Amino acid sequence: MKLIDLVLRKFHDYSFILPAIVFLSLFLIYPVLYNINLSFRDITIRNLIQGDQLFIGMDNYTTVLTDPLFIKALTNSLLFTLATLVLSTFFGFCLALFFNQPFPGHKWMRAVLLVAWMTPIIITGTIFKWMLDAEYGIINEMLLNAGLISEPVRWLSDTGTSLISVIIANVWLSIPFSMVILLGGLQGLPKSVYEAARIDGANKLKQFIYITFPMMKPTLSILIMLGVIYTFKVFDVIYIMTAGGPANSSQVVPYLAYDLSFTLHRFGEGAALSNISLLIIASISLLYLYLIRKESVID
Structure with missing residues (x-):
């Protein structure tokens, strides 16, 4: 009886987190476990419904990892992620520094920039698709009128520019998020340090190099880690603008997993690729956190 009373008392103490546990179990833990199970089976539309899926071990993983298209998609994903992180962090930092200075109208201007987020x-993907259209897009019209190009560029239907086009769209989507995170970090920096630096004769550039940037490293670390997790798994922008084409030139790992599962109906291979994508994101994030922690210990 004492054991039962203890269990009931503990359950009552932690009952407030029960809804969160149920939610995570239904919408996170169960789908992940189910996807892992699918990745070890040969699944088609027929046996997906009937339930007689054959267990084939690591065959799906071997098939996916040895497919040349996976190497192409992985390379594009890494380029897509790196370019988005570098450009969105750079422009987000510039905007954060700009809006960290008080001037008339800075609050409503900052709010306008959040509209993109x-x-x-x-909607954003569709607008960029229209803007980059080879025949009617405003981008080609502006470049032609400025004399920068002599004929329309086929941004989304050319293998040399399709990946660049989706990167531009995703950078535009990511800049407001980077600005908000970095602006919050800038506003939390102590003003006394800057006052002491000004007294010592440090100009704005030296203040940024020796004060702002070093003190913003924790915020930058969080932003980059979140950026890797968010950007590597981007699917919707690719789906709307290029659908991985032309000739797989903008194919990325998440879209390839979707293609395998819902276009080619190779559900086991799609599940295996999804798990590989999850492992890649986790590995990159853990490696980055390890390097940042090691650097902070050395400092």
Whole structure:
């Protein structure tokens, strides 16, 4: 009886987190475990419904990892992630520094920039698709009028520019998020340090190099880690603008997993690729955190 009373007492103490546990179990833990199970089976539309899926071990993983298209998609994903992180962090930092200075109208201007972040991605992707259209897009029209090009560029239908086009769209989507995170970090920096630096004769550039940037490293670490997790798994921008084409030139790992599962109906291979993608994201994030922690210990 004492054991039962103890269990009931503990359950009552932690009952407030029960809804969160149920939610995570239904919408996170169960789907992940189910996907892992799918990745070890030969699944088609027929046996997916009937339930007689054959267990084939690591065959799906071997097939995916030895497919040349996977190497192409992985390379594009890494380029897509790296370019987005570098450009969005750079422009986000510039905007954060700009809006960290008080001037008339800075609050409403900052709010306007957040519209890009709040706009549904399907709308943003469609707008960029129209803007980059080879025949009617405003980008080609502006470049032609400025004399920078002699004929329309087929941004989304050319293998040399399709990946660049989706990177531009994703950078535009990511800049407001980077700005908000970095602006919060800048506003938390102690003012007394800058006052002491000004008294010592340090100009704005030296203040940024020796004070702002070193003190912003923890914020930058969080931003980069979140950026890797978010950007590597981007699917919707690719789906709307190029669908991985032309000739797989903008194919990325998440879209390839979707293609395998819902276009080619190779559900086991799609599940295996999804798990590989999850492991890649986790590995990159853990490696980055390890390097940052090691650097902080050395400092």
